[in-house]
Amino acid sequence: MSLALREKLIFDYSRPGRGARGQWPPVPAGAAPEGIPAGLERRTRPQLPEVSELDTVRHYTRLSQLNFSIDTHFYPLGSCTMKYNPRACNAAALLPEFAGRHPLAPVTHGQGFLACMYELQEMLKAVTGMRGVALSPLAGAHGEFAGVAMIRAYHRARGDLARDEIIVPQAAHGTNPATATMCGCVAREVAVGADGDVDLEALRAVVGAKTAGIMLTNPSTLGVFERRIEEVARIVHQAGGLLYYDGANLNAILGKVRPGDMGFDAIHMNLHKTFATPHGGGGPGAGAVGVSARLLPFLPVPIVERGAEQPLYRWLGERELPQSIGRLTGFGGNAGVLLRAYVYMRMLGREGMRRVGEYATLNANYLSARLQQVGFEAAYPQRRASHEFILTLKRAEQDYGVTAMDVAKRLLDLGFHAPTTYFPLLISECLLIEPTETESKQTLDAFVAAMAQILREAQEDPEQLHGAPHRLPVRRLDDVRAARELNLIYQEAGG
Amino acid sequence: MSNIPADLKYTRSHEWLKALPEGIVEIGISDHAQESLGDLVFVELPEVGRSLAAGEACAVVESVKAASDIYAPVAATVVAINAQLAEAPELINQDPYGRGWIMRLKPTAQGAPSGLLSAHDYQALAAAG
Amino acid sequence: MPFIPHTEDDEREMLAVIGAPSIEALFDEIPANLRVQSLEGLPSGLSELEVMQLMAARARADGRPLCFIGAGAYEHHIPAAVWSTITRGEFYSAYTPYQAEASQGTLQSIYEYQSMMARLTGMQVSNASLYDGATAVAEACLMAVRANRRSQAARILLPRSLHPHYRAVTLAMTLNQDLTFDTLPYVRDAGHMSVDSLAVHDGQDITALVIQQPNFFGVFEEVDALTDWAHARGALVIAVVNPISLALLKPPGEWGAKGADIVVGEGQPLGCPLSSGGPYFGFMTTRMQHVRQMPGRIVGATVDADGRPGFSLTLQAREQHIRRAKATSNICTNQGLLMMAGTLYLALMGAEGLERVAAASMARTAELVAALTAIPHVRRAFARPGFHEAVVTLERPVAPVLAALAQRGIQGGLDLADYYPELGAALLVCATETKTSADIDAYASALSEALRSARAA
Known part of the structure; x- marks a missing residue:
């Protein structure tokens, strides 16, 4: 099948014999691949595109222009913390000495890099109130895995072998139960009360001798602060379980409250959210983990240590940390992401860190108030918004047949990325909105104007919304066809 | 309002059961279930001959927005599967009680399975959400 | 204030709309005893000039050995066009392409990547990448247990000539899932696995055999004989390969009589800087019959409401945000930007x-x-x-x-x-x-x- 796209496929540029020859390396004399034993050679060339450098640069530049991004659009994407990604962070991480450093290079050729990593560990400890930090997990979900694996290792080390239940609130991120399963646990849901806080009676009923731990975000996925967190911690700890903090919403409380002070034993931090490293169209992330004293021996390796003698900084591995849950990454972690987060934290410093939580919260509460003024309904109007808040379009759906998806798609037409839709599942027809601290009042006001326009259109011209988006490279895509008639790789016409 | 034939039995997890001759039971998902899942894109079927415990997950129906397990309502052996669903999962959307049947089971124990709902009771369950 | 644009006027007006006397008042639901008193251990902020001077000095300390x-x-060598193109803000600062209409650039790039990786490895489908080569091996082992329905044992054979870090990561990531790993020796003076040494496993229920080509020592394995041995015993074959080597070596899809079943590897050689270990990307390709057991994101071609071609994430019902506790993995991200680097690298190299x-x-x-x-x-x-x-x-x-x-x-x-x-x-x-x-x-x-x-x- 040949696809006639707005931008054709790279394969459509391909012509036999063309190639970006200037980018190919010289082959030293006598380098015919004679060393490959008979039978192991490739017989037919892979059908990769044969394109020039200009073809490649122009094609991917054009493709980039079909994307929304932070650099071009406001992304009020709840739970995702799409803040500005400072350019200095990128420039520093790509300095040739850092970019060219081999992961297994001797520490004597890495004291500069390792100093950054050590200080990053220390800063993350300070800002979360945890006792130890490991930087190696490669994404938030990978950090979650490390956290729950450490909780299991802790119980196992105490001979407490029956604890295989992980409690998650009804509205938890999907990764929480998926992580519990990956760690050989059963996920048990606990109800959330009408005010958005965990139902303590339900929690008391569900904890017991099988409880390994509880996974919580605070502020929760409902965009409100769990006010009785100390009571939750007491109940779980008294039952012999540990508390896991899903750091997806850490931006809300940065510099204001620390998970360690709330009683959490393990935490992952999404450095690509709270610490402004880029999302890159779906990665790379970095999911550093922090622990309380009782989990210190179980941290994943490697960790950077500072000693008294030269070279000052060195890696700690399984030899030094024999109870570690082990190695979770090929090498030391997403170092390039960690360097970006390090530069961001150094630029913010102590004062800047505190302002993140403050202005993220100011922006969310302002946006929530303004959207309610223009006629939208908040899911928890009696509560303070944290760094994000939920609108429910239940009424618009009943009155005009307009869904959260319609609003999301129409926002794209009006130049705004959509908020998170249909999460948390607890609230029907919901939009989860997180503006972040890096957006100005003027941007928020423009978003409110767009939302007000959409509400008018819902009343006057709902068809306009059902058909949205109208102005993007494509209209709504047929997901059913995509899944039923799987077309996952390009096939040449007639091929 | 979805279609709930009076001559079938139902489970709380939205399967229906039809009694066939020789003690065989045919299983599918209710009209209400297919409606809430939306357009189905894939059905994973068990192997014929597999023995199932009561309540065991033995098949999966998948739409673009959800994937849902099908549970064996009784301890049984799989005696037939609807192989057409591999190519045409939409049969479940189009005809959930007919051409969209999923599998036929031979229960291990004699006698009527317990804990099933009548059409009337299932109606109440479906209406409650 | 670094990266916060609010003027004093903005702040005053915003608080008035909220009806709060101060920003501090917005935190009134948080118990007072939990509030941070001081943030000791955090240094003062630096300007961009100061931080770049610091980083340049740190970089100089590491040198360029x-x-x-x-x-x-x-x-x-990484062609200059790779990173100058992918660090364009539209790729660099974009989110995961859940809103397909606003993400066609990323989605089409992933589709092209999937196509190139399937061709390079000789397989039918590819995902949009995993974290790195080591975690890809761990995911492949878990996937093999799901995909090999004939095997009940969840037993995987791991060669000792497999990258020792890949082995360590595989063990750590599968620790709580009741998999059994048996180690296969290498021939002491040749550095590769011998099919003869597998005889001790004859008659066992084996779920999968892992073969790294070239292996950790750089040595070529006898992939055809090993693959046929595994298939004859009902085991799947997980190939771990270096993508650059596939320009010259027989692709896993052609190993033995039937070809490997799951192919994974480290994508770093394709346009990603060494960068002390990451970010890299792991790749994974397989046969169409196993696509629903594959972890990670997958992009498919489809049409929009007007019948025009376009791309979207597909088979999402495998993933954590829908399937929750029954997902194929808890993975959310792919390594988007690094996968882009790999795509541009493969296009430029051909x-x-x-x-x-x-x-x-x-x-x-x-x-x-x-x-x-x-x-x-x-x-x-x-x-x-x-x-x-x-x-x-x-x-x-x-x-x-x-x-x-x-x-x-x-x-x-x-x-x-x-x-x-x-x-x-x-x-x-x-x-x-x-x-x-x-x-x-x-x-x-x-x-x-x-x-x-x-x-x-």
Whole structure:
């Protein structure tokens, strides 16, 4: 099948014999691949595109222009913390000495890099109130895995072998139960009360001798602060379980409250959210983990240590940390992401860190108030918004047949990325909105104007919304066809 | 309002059961279930001959927005599967009680399975959400 | 205020709309005793100028040594167009392409990536990438357990010649899932697995056999015989491959009579800088029949409401945000930006460019091994040929020799003492197309001198 796209496929540029020859390396004399034993050679060339450098640069530049991004659009994407990604962070991480450093290079050729990593560990400890930090997990979900694996290792080390239940609130991120399963646990849901806080009676009923731990975000996925967190911690700890903090919403409380002070034993931090490293169209992330004293021996390796003698900084591995849950990454972690987060934290410093939580919260509460003024309904109007808040379009759906998806798609037409839709599942027809601290009042006001326009259109011209988006490279895509008639790789016409 | 034939039995997890001759039971998902899942894109079927415990997950129906397990309502052996669903999962959307049947089971124990709902009771369950 | 645009007027007006007296008042639901009193341990903020001066100084401390280490991360030339294009804000600062209409650039790029990786590995489908090569092996083992319905044992055979970090990660990531791993030995003087040595597993229920080609030592495995052995016993074959080597080596889809079932590997050689270990990307391709058991994101071509072609994420019902506790994995991200680097790299190289990179790397490694083994008492550990890495043995412990080389700005390879003590004083070395004859001569004479002075001491 040949696809006639707005931008054709790279394969459509391909012509036999063309190639970006200037980018190919010289082959030293006598380098015919004679060393490959008979039978192991490739017989037919892979059908990769044969394109020039200009073809490649122009094609991917054009493709980039079909994307929304932070650099071009406001992304009020709840739970995702799409803040500005400072350019200095990128420039520093790509300095040739850092970019060219081999992961297994001797520490004597890495004291500069390792100093950054050590200080990053220390800063993350300070800002979360945890006792130890490991930087190696490669994404938030990978950090979650490390956290729950450490909780299991802790119980196992105490001979407490029956604890295989992980409690998650009804509205938890999907990764929480998926992580519990990956760690050989059963996920048990606990109800959330009408005010958005965990139902303590339900929690008391569900904890017991099988409880390994509880996974919580605070502020929760409902965009409100769990006010009785100390009571939750007491109940779980008294039952012999540990508390896991899903750091997806850490931006809300940065510099204001620390998970360690709330009683959490393990935490992952999404450095690509709270610490402004880029999302890159779906990665790379970095999911550093922090622990309380009782989990210190179980941290994943490697960790950077500072000693008294030269070279000052060195890696700690399984030899030094024999109870570690082990190695979770090929090498030391997403170092390039960690360097970006390090530069961001150094630029913010102590004062800047505190302002993140403050202005993220100011922006969310302002946006929530303004959207309610223009006629939208908040899911928890009696509560303070944290760094994000939920609108429910239940009424618009009943009155005009307009869904959260319609609003999301129409926002794209009006130049705004959509908020998170249909999460948390607890609230029907919901939009989860997180503006972040890096957006100005003027941007928020423009978003409110767009939302007000959409509400008018819902009343006057709902068809306009059902058909949205109208102005993007494509209209709504047929997901059913995509899944039923799987077309996952390009096939040449007639091929 | 979805279609709930009076001559079938139902489970709380939205399967229906039809009694066939020789003690065989045919299983599918209710009209209400297919409606809430939306357009189905894939059905994973068990192997014929597999023995199932009561309540065991033995098949999966998948739409673009959800994937849902099908549970064996009784301890049984799989005696037939609807192989057409591999190519045409939409049969479940189009005809959930007919051409969209999923599998036929031979229960291990004699006698009527317990804990099933009548059409009337299932109606109440479906209406409650 | 760094990265916060609010003026005093903005702040005043916003608080008035909220009806709060101060920003502090917005935190009134948080118990007072939990509020942070001080943030000791955090330094004061730096300007961009100051932070760049700091980073430049730190970078200088690390220097730019001459690197002959491989072991799973390889220094290749990265065409300038790769990173100048993918760091465009529209790729760099975009979110995961859940809103397909606003993400066609990323989605189409992933579709092109999937197509290229399927062709390179000789398989039918690819996902949009995983975290790295090591975690991809762990995910492949879990996937094999789901995909191989004939096997009840969840038993995986792991060669000892597999990258030791991949083994460690696989064990750590599957620890709580009741998998059994058996280790397969390598032939002591040849450095590869022998099919004969697998006889002890005859009659066992085996879920999958892992084969790394070339293996950790750089040595070629007998992939055809190993693949056929596994398939004859109902086991799946998980191929772990270096993508550059596939320009010259038979793709896993053609191994043995039926081909490998799951192919994974480290994508770093395709346009990603070494960067102390990451970010890289793991790749995974498989047969169409196993696509629903594959973890990670997958993009499909479809049409929009007007019937025009477009792309969207598909088969999402496998993933954590829908399937929750029953998901194929808890993974959310792919390594989007690095996968983009791989895509541009493959486009710029094409099959012929990739062949040149592979051939030049093999040639440079042969040149390096010849130069090193010309030194007295430096020998090749294994007789069997390999790709762009080789193990050489010294007459004395490796660590002090490497330290002496490091002082002269040369990273002489990886000391295998901790990983393979049975090999004695063994060193894994690598030379890619980035090394010149002068570089190789410099290394050989430095090594010769280091050994001489060690002998004299």
